[in-house]
Amino acid sequence: MKIYNNILETIGNTPLVRLNRLTKDVKATVLAKVETTNPGNSVKDRMAVKMIEDAEKAGWIKPGGTVIEGTSGNTGMGLALACIIKGYKLICVLNDKQSKEKMDILRAVGAEVVVCPTAVEPSDPRSYYSVSKRLATEIPNSWYVNQYDNLSNREAHYESTGPEIWEQTEGKITHFIVGVGTGGTISGVGKYLKEKNPNIKIWGIDTYGSVFKKYKETGVFDENEIYPYITEGIGEDILPANVDFDIIDRFEKVTDKDAANYTRRLAREEGIFVGNSAGAAIGGLLQLKDELKEDDVVVVLFHDHGSRYVGKIFNDDWMRERGFLEEDIKTAGDLIAKHSDQPLVTLYAEELVSHAIASIRKYDISQIPVIKDGTFVGSIDESTLFSLLIDNPELRDASISSVMNASFPVVKETATLEEVSKLINKETHAVLVEKKDGKFHIVTKFDIISALS
Incomplete structure (x- = not known):
């Protein structure tokens, strides 16, 4: 019988x-190293087991002890599998931008999850770096993994991922591309490949809001480069010891929007259901495609599985809220499609200004059409109300008809985006769209901006 003694023995030997x-417009052969077939569904399984086994050899973790790590989720999953087999407890410290799926999965495999705020300095006592270190000092018989500076991380990829890629490509690989977070994967794989052939190019994918690219190019750690970003698993606001900048030939930054959309396209066009950093890696590859030749063999590593992002990247509403969804919006009907199931909020001309204020608060909207005898006769918007009430608070008890602005223009749902855009200006904040069924919906400046971004 061909069997494995435990789940950890199934790590590695992932497909190319x-x-x-x-990549149809890329001259080179492009191959994906799909790490989702690891038992924890990510490349991090490799280094998680290596770090624990090296810690055991060094005597840093004792039987029945507690493993503590700050993680974006994938390392936590790899550690969880190792802890289950080896009999350790696990505490995973995550920042609050990580997907709910990642947190639920970690809890499902027995980890305790501690969530910390994202938008704080690494040295802040609330950061997930600081909380991880603190817990390791407070909990007896515990060990802080520190995947960022623990060099067993990159050693795992030097020992396993790099040799696999070299053997699978029969030594023909010319470029290795991967998103960079802790730096273990790119540095370990890169070291192995360059020892085999120093001409192989190692390209790291970075994100806007991260320090890697500028540091590589200038040697300057620029805090002005640091700001919150959405892409998970890559980029940092620190310089982990595992990032070997001498191994990495260049960095390429990819926007959150492009990373998200290429992740979705990988699923729909290649049938490869992977995570956010994979989309960033493909985005970076396509940005650099003009530097590739026909005889080049490019390997792009895909870190993790798409199931960890179903509530975010693969959720249309989440994508739309951030302006990431690539929608073909050409008409007024397209503009109202996302809220066409919601009735238009209106006010009667005879109602009081206080009613208008209540409606704006209740529905969290900025402007409302005003009707009389079934006809649109005016409009109310929050900026007008604000100006009026600052000067004359007693107007709260005045009728809306006495303070309302002109009625919003009305267009058919077949009106073009350009036609609608021209109607919205400094004086006119919205347009009403009449559908074939006679119902009306509103288009605001925000709708136009979202469609054009």
Whole structure:
């Protein structure tokens, strides 16, 4: 019988898959190293086990002890599997931008999850770096993994991921591309590949809001480069010891929007259901495609599984809220499609200004059409109300008809985006769209901006 003694023995030997549709305009052969077939569904399984086993050899973790780590979720999953098999407790410290799916998965495999705020300095006592270190000092018989500076991280990829890629490509690889977070994967794989062939190019994918690219190019750690971003698993506001900048030939930054959309396209066009950093890696590859030749063999590593992002990247509403959804909006009907199931909020001309204020608060909207005898006769918007009430608070008890602005223009749902845009200006804040069924919906400046961004 061909069996494994435990789940940890199934880590590694992940497939190399040719990409076809997304890379059709790339001259080189593009191959994806799909790490989702690891038991924890990510590349991090490799280094998680290596770090624990090296800690055991060094005597840093004792039987029945507690493993503590700050993680974006994937390292936590790898550690969880190792802890289950080896009999350790696990505490995972995450920042609050990580997907709910990642947190739920960690709890499902027995980890205790502690959530920290994202938008704080690494040295802040609330950061997930600081909380991880603090817990390790407070809990007896515990060990703080520190994947960022624990060099067993990159050693794992030097020992396993790098040799696999070299063997699978029969030594023909010319470029290795991967998103960079802790730096273990790119540095370990890169070291192995460059020892085999120093001409192989190692390209790291970074994100806007991270320090890596500028530091590589200038040697300057610029805090002005640091700001919150959405892409998970890559980029940092620190310089982890595992990032070997001498191994990495260049960094390329990819926007949150492009990373998200290429992640979705990988699923729909290649049938590869992977996570956010994979989309960033493909985005970076396509930005650099003009530097590739026909005989080049490019390996792009995909870190983790798409199931960890179903509530975010693969959720249309989440994407739309952030302006990431690539929608083909050409008409007024397209503009109202996302809220066409919601009735238009209106006010009667005879109502009081205080009623208008209540409606704006209740529905969290900025402007409301005013009707009389079934006809649109005016409009009310929050900026007008604000100006009026600052000067004359007693107007709260006046009728809306006495303070309302002109009625919003009305267009058919077939009106073009350009036609609607021209109607919205400094004086006119919205347009009403009449559908074929006779119902009306509103288009605001925000709708136009979202469609054009």
